[in-house]
Amino acid sequence: GAVVSQHPSRVICKSGTSVKIECRSLDFQATTMFWYRQFPKQSLMLMATSNEGSKATYEQGVEKDKFLINHASLTLSTLTVTSAHPEDSSFYICSAPRAGDDEQYFGPGTRLTVT
């Protein structure tokens, strides 16, 4: 089956620094990828839709200048959390739809802790 990877799986950073999370579709191309955030014991909330070759579409309430998304190739989307704060500590999960079979594949997630 299709595989989506995320790197890193876990990251701890200091408040004020920036962190980049990668989402890769390993055996298929994805013109669109989705980024979700999950706070502890809560549901997954869509943050933004990443579009290859164009600007990302952000959900209401998500700061686009804080959460920078770059979808530079058909297999890679990156989410950069800029000037991270403890309240950004969360589980970030990406997903990528595979064209043709209409399936959506989730990455294993990245757990971000900001100290």
Added chain:
Amino acid sequence: AQKVTQAQTEISVVEKEDVTLDCVYETRDTTYYLFWYKQPPSGELVFLIRRNSFDEQNEISGRYSWNFQKSTSSFNFTITASQVVDSAVYFCALSGYTGTASKLTFGTGTRLQVTL
């Protein structure tokens, strides 16, 4: 706007009991997809099922079964003869049907605890 409601926050059962997880959804779309995912403590989402709105046939897969009732906008999930390994958070989700997979709206999840 789409909405998914999982009224059961936590359920605790003893192994071998049957358990049903409820899911009620709202959407204005005439065609859509419904999903169930399992999230074990590791956090990785495990895909369980996808059902499109055209297909109201119930489905069984081993100990898992799903009951889709379009008339009541419900897509309930039953685990028969539960096992400790079934302990996890289960999410019901909804997406549009546009020809390519679109963003998912998740319910708040139901935490299932299966004990010996």
